[in-house]
Amino acid sequence: MCLVLTVISVAAAAGLAAVYSLTKDPIEASQNKKRTEAINQVLPGFSGTTETVKVCLPEDKDSVTLNMAYVDGELFGAAVETYTLKGFGGAFSIMVGFDKDGNILGTAVLNASETPGLGDKINADKSDFSKQFEGKNPLDFMLKVNKDGGDVTPITAATISSRAYCDAVQRAYDSFVLAKKEDSNE
Amino acid sequence: MSKLQILTKGIIKENPSLILVLGMCPTLGVTTSAENGIGMGIATTFVLLLSNIMISLVKGVIPDKVRIPSFIVIIATFVSIVDLLVQGFVPALAESLGLFIPLIVVNCIVLGRAEAFASKNGIFDSMLDGLGMGLGFTLSLFIIGACREILGSGAIFGHKFITGDGILIFVLAPGAFFVLGFVMALVRHIQNRKKSSQLEKR
Numbered sequence: 001m002c003l004v005l006t007v008i009s010v011a012a013a014a015g016l017a018a019v020y021s022l023t024k025d026p027i028e029a030s031q032n033k034k035r036t037e038a039i040n041q042v043l044p045g046f047s048g049t050t051e052t053v054k055v056c057l058p059e060d061k062d063s064v065t066l067n068m069a070y071v072d073g074e075l076f077g078a079a080v081e082t083y084t085l086k087g088f089g090g091a092f093s094i095m096v097g098f099d100k101d102g103n104i105l106g107t108a109v110l111n112a113s114e115t116p117g118l119g120d121k122i123n124a125d126k127s128d129f130s131k132q133f134e135g136k137n138p139l140d141f142m143l144k145v146n147k148d149g150g151d152v153t154p155i156t157a158a159t160i161s162s163r164a165y166c167d168a169v170q171r172a173y174d175s176f177v178l179a180k181k182e183d184s185n186e
Numbered sequence: 187m188s189k190l191q192i193l194t195k196g197i198i199k200e201n202p203s204l205i206l207v208l209g210m211c212p213t214l215g216v217t218t219s220a221e222n223g224i225g226m227g228i229a230t231t232f233v234l235l236l237s238n239i240m241i242s243l244v245k246g247v248i249p250d251k252v253r254i255p256s257f258i259v260i261i262a263t264f265v266s267i268v269d270l271l272v273q274g275f276v277p278a279l280a281e282s283l284g285l286f287i288p289l290i291v292v293n294c295i296v297l298g299r300a301e302a303f304a305s306k307n308g309i310f311d312s313m314l315d316g317l318g319m320g321l322g323f324t325l326s327l328f329i330i331g332a333c334r335e336i337l338g339s340g341a342i343f344g345h346k347f348i349t350g351d352g353i354l355i356f357v358l359a360p361g362a363f364f365v366l367g368f369v370m371a372l373v374r375h376i377q378n379r380k381k382s383s384q385l386e387k388r
Contacts, residue, residue: 004249012263019267030277115358
């Protein structure tokens with residue numbers, strides 16, 4: 001009895017290991033491709049090198065990954081892989097591109113499970129919600145929805161998702177400011 | 187039962203989600219669009235087919251006491267394989283189905299068919315049964331997904347035919363129950379009419 005179950009489990013493990021090694025590279029490649037595409041999307045017109053930095057804000061538990069973008073050794077901006085825990089469907093992650101002065105160049109959704117038809121309008125191909133951030137600087141553009149006294153026009157019937165999106169962009173901006181400070185201190 | 191009957195019974199007469207009412211989690215959860223329904227259906231069909239074949243192959247050597255654990259190990263392995271393959275080669279589908287692929291493992295249809303059919307029948311019959319059940323599941327998920335997409339977002343396969351929003355509730359959780367209820371009622375109604383007309387003929 002035990003023997004049969006052991007044999008089955010070992011065979012299953014062997015099979016899984018084989019498939020894992022077969023799919024490891026394609027999965028990694030597709031994730032990398034997704035990341036590169038997102039960087040290109042949020043930093044339009046950028047061609048240069050990126051350097052990955054991790055920053056954790058004092059009030060957060062998880063760190064944010066910043067792809068600091070350099071052109072000829074000069075800081076161009078950053079594509080920040082940020083997240084929020086306040087989404088309607090739990091945490092989601094987005095990428096925000098900043099130029100070196102902190103102006104938002106673009107935003108893109110990386111991984112979200114917001115409600116189809118409502119919250120998923122945070123995706124650029126579903127509505128123009130995410131485009132309103134472009135060209136704004138969080139210094140004078142308050143990253144809060146209108147209802148909370150901010151400058152962001154929320155998605156109709158998806159205030160929670162809109163608030164979460166602002167939260168993620170704010171986190172990206174704060175991390176970028178922090179990373180920039182560290183960068184110039186070096 | 188003829189081979190053809192084994193294959194087709196899963197599609198209508200014993201349709202897993204509409205008649206047997208198994209696998210309600212994906213039926214209600216992923217059917218926000220026709221495309222998601224078909225994707226989930228195909229992934230489940232694949233797992234059903236492989237697990238039915240495998241279980242009917244090893245049914246002779248598995249002692250009764252560890253039957254269920256063995257089935258679960260086999261099913262879980264195939265689900266993980268499908269999950270890895272989808273992530274590796276169809277990333278777009280992996281994105282829209284997300285968490286639901288690993289959840290195939292707890293889908294009652296897969297274990298149900300292993301228990302009720304594959305552990306008692308030959309390989310070929312089990313294969314047909316898995317395929318038929320999978321196709322039936324895919325069909326019902328497609329119907330529910332298409333209804334919800336048409337009513338909820340005014341689109342089919344992502345192509346919008348109205349401007350603005352549809353009746354949003356159909357994309358949300360309650361809409362899944364509404365549509366499932368109506369589709370089930372319709373199927374039962376057709377079945378009952380068939381039955382009564384057969385009785386009259388006699």
